[in-house]
Amino acid sequence: MLIPYLPSSMNKLVGIDSRVEKVISHIGMGLNDVRYIGICGMGGIGKTTVARIVYEAIQSEFEVTYFLANVREICEKNGIVQAQKELIGHINGSLSNFNNEYDGSRIIQASLCHKKVLLVLDDINIDKQLKNLAEMKDWFGSGSRIIITTRDMQLLKIHDAHEIYKIEELAESEAFDLFSLKAFKQQKPAEEYLKLSRQVVKYCAGLPLALEVLGSYLYGRPIEDWNSALEKLKSVPHLDIYDASLLTINKNGSLEMHDLLKEMGKYIVNQESPNDPSKRSRLRSYQDINFALTQNKGTEATQSIVLYIKGIYQEKYRVRWRDLTFSNICQLKLLILDGVKAPILSYIPCSLRVLNWRRLSNGNSALCGSLL
Known part of the structure; x- marks a missing residue:
């Protein structure tokens, strides 16, 4: 009672x-x-x-x-x-x-x-x-x-x-206050920690659980530990803040993925082959894709390639990729190229099921579809 x-x-x-x-x-x-x-x-x-x-x-x-x-x-x-x-x-x-x-x-x-x-x-x-x-x-x-x-x-x-x-994510000012309370037991960090604190808050993207976990983890640690932790977070995210529930559907009905989940996905794929991108199941950065395509490295691992290129980088990559060939990637199932300019696309593997190539070299066309 x-x-x-x-x-x-x-x-x-x-x-x-x-x-x-x-x-x-x-x-x-x-x-x-x-x-x-x-x-x-x-x-x-x-x-x-x-x-x-x-x-x-x-x-x-x-x-x-x-x-x-x-x-x-x-x-x-x-x-x-x-x-x-x-x-x-x-x-x-x-x-x-x-x-x-x-x-x-x-x-x-x-x-x-x-x-x-x-x-x-x-x-x-x-x-x-x-x-x-x-x-x-x-x-x-x-x-x-x-x-x-x-x-x-x-x-x-x-x-x-x-x-x-x-419930929406915390606003930037709210996120900063919450992190400060956990990391410093006060609303504002000391001056020497200010820049680092802002980096952590940006990384957490307004998620209270992430702010609390990382704030508590960093509490009382010297500044050199903060620098080390931030570098580590970029490649080995703190596992306590993850949940597959970090997927949401926006007002337009599109699926959205929280930045924390994206980072975890990148980490998992990178761990498949830390030093050789051609042995990873998914490629999404220009450097990794370029390595796999231009080094004539045969691979059975790569199943998807996704690349978005915008702005000033389009001309740079068009010059380097005069001829896109996928003859060495025999298990490719998903290929998404956005803003990639290359005049020839040859040796498409028979395993390919989804192709989406937007903003081709003529600037006004797109090729997309599901291949059966």
């Missing part, structure tokens, strides 16, 4: 107030309808933190409240029934004896259908979890609110969320 009135353990978090206010504005406190409220965004962006603070701010207005954390992890380790048992155990104050999802759903509905409920389902990743924990609005009494955090906005749309709040 006292828990809703205890002070929050998450005070003074950088950039959190405005995000919490936006979510609360969608809650519709005082209204008697039942609402699903979605909070979505990439891993490490702060979904759980925002949901937790919103939960603590409004929980005193409800009869039954529960924050079911790490639903994805619970279900992956022990199954959906375990998640149901945790929820029901909190509601009824005792363990329930059931062994299947159907019975669990029936008990949840029977326990909550006449109560004003605040339920947070944290880190949902598949539709099955929502169906078995909070499928229908009539499972809950009037005025209930179910807050769902997820990396997949489509799940929220399928489940007919009343409002969906997408």
Whole structure:
């Protein structure tokens, strides 16, 4: 009974107030309808933190409240029934004896259908979890609110969320403040660390988890360690900040990849053959592609080549690549050339499946397609 009135353990978090206010504005406190409220965004962006603070701010207005954390992890380790048992155990104050999802759903509905409920389902990743924990609005009494955090906005749309709040990356000033608090325990770094701090903040691209992990890692270290760490990050990124969830879909429906994920991908491919690009599965820099094409090195490793050249570099590379030949690359499946000017393209391997060559030498044509 006292828990809703205890002070929050998450005070003074950088950039959190405005995000919490936006979510609360969608809650519709005082209204008697039942609402699903979605909070979505990439891993490490702060979904759980925002949901937790919103939960603590409004929980005193409800009869039954529960924050079911790490639903994805619970279900992956022990199954959906375990998640149901945790929820029901909190509601009824005792363990329930059931062994299947159907019975669990029936008990949840029977326990909550006449109560004003605040339920947070944290880190949902598949539709099955929502169906078995909070499928229908009539499972809950009037005025209930179910807050769902997820990396997949489509799940929220399928489940007919009343409002969906997408958490954006921190603004540059917010990111700098958060990093400074973790790395220096104050809002501004010492002058000699200022330039290095800006480099780290730029690298983290507004992702709170990355800023916290790297800030804590660098705390108390001498400046020479900072220089070493920054160099290392360019080739061996800090593993704690990565998640494949760093893929998002923008307003235009295009897939976007966070810079941190791009760096990890580059690192993985480079490790396939650190000293010989022709033995890597993917080539994307001019230097590596030029090496593979001009050194007459036969390879069975390279499966994709992607190169974007713009501006003043186009003429330079056109001169060097008078004749593009791929006769030595026998497993090539994907070829994307953008801005590459070369008059002859010969010896296309039969393995090629996707070809996209934009901005050819005549400046106004493109060749693209899927080859079967």
